[in-house]
Amino acid sequence: MAGLALTGRKALVTGGARGLGAGAAQALTAAGAQVMIADVLKDAGEHKRMFEVNLLGALLGTKHAFRAMRPGGADGHCGTVVNISSVAATIAFPAIAGYSATKSAVDRLTRVAAMESGKLGYGVRVNCIYPGLVPTEMGVKLAVETAGVGLFENTDAAVAAVVGLTPSGRLAEVSDIADAVVFLASDKARFINGIGLPVDGGMGM
């Protein structure tokens, strides 16, 4: 994206082997950053150790990003953390209560971490994104499970309900989220800190 140069920056993308993480890694690379991907084997990643992966993973990722980016750290000249929450943290969509709870926790973690970083003089910005439903493997699985509990006739009906709640009238695409990651990582977002950015076509209004 023009004007969002990340040349000379380093980025670590967790869950970067596929889905939103892979899209973010590609977009960060295209913006000039050196990108490292951290992922787990597909099978291991899919056991939905949901609380550990969604919440503890974000917590530990933020903690170790602080350690690396704070003054005196291994890469101690500030930096930024972009956590991935979800539109599920901003609305009450049925059948995904546990998932929504973990993503609400990521939202709160982000805001408190930004405050702690500021108070401790770390200079690390911390923001999160609320993606709408993206038809990645996880997004499709969420739709299937939502239909599976009987609240919708089938998966197509569950997806149609999401689209119906979305003013932009479509599902999200990986690139929609990736572009937002690049923006928040760039100096264009230098005074944006401690927020959750909806990238959901308006679903979470």
Ligand SMILES: NC(=O)c1ccc[n+]([C@@H]2O[C@H](COP(=O)([O-])OP(=O)(O)OC[C@H]3O[C@@H](n4cnc5c(N)ncnc54)[C@H](O)[C@@H]3O)[C@@H](O)[C@H]2O)c1
């Ligand atoms: N797809 C959606 O509709 C959607 C919507 C809102 C938020 N999100 C969030 O976006 C993020 C990415 O979702 P996605 O749709 O790309 O999922 P995905 O399942 O397509 O990809 C997730 C990737 O993360 C990896 N992974 C799993 N556990 C890991 C761990 N402990 N450490 C490192 N990597 C791990 C997996 O191996 C996989 O490559 C998730 O946090 C998800 O909750 C997704």
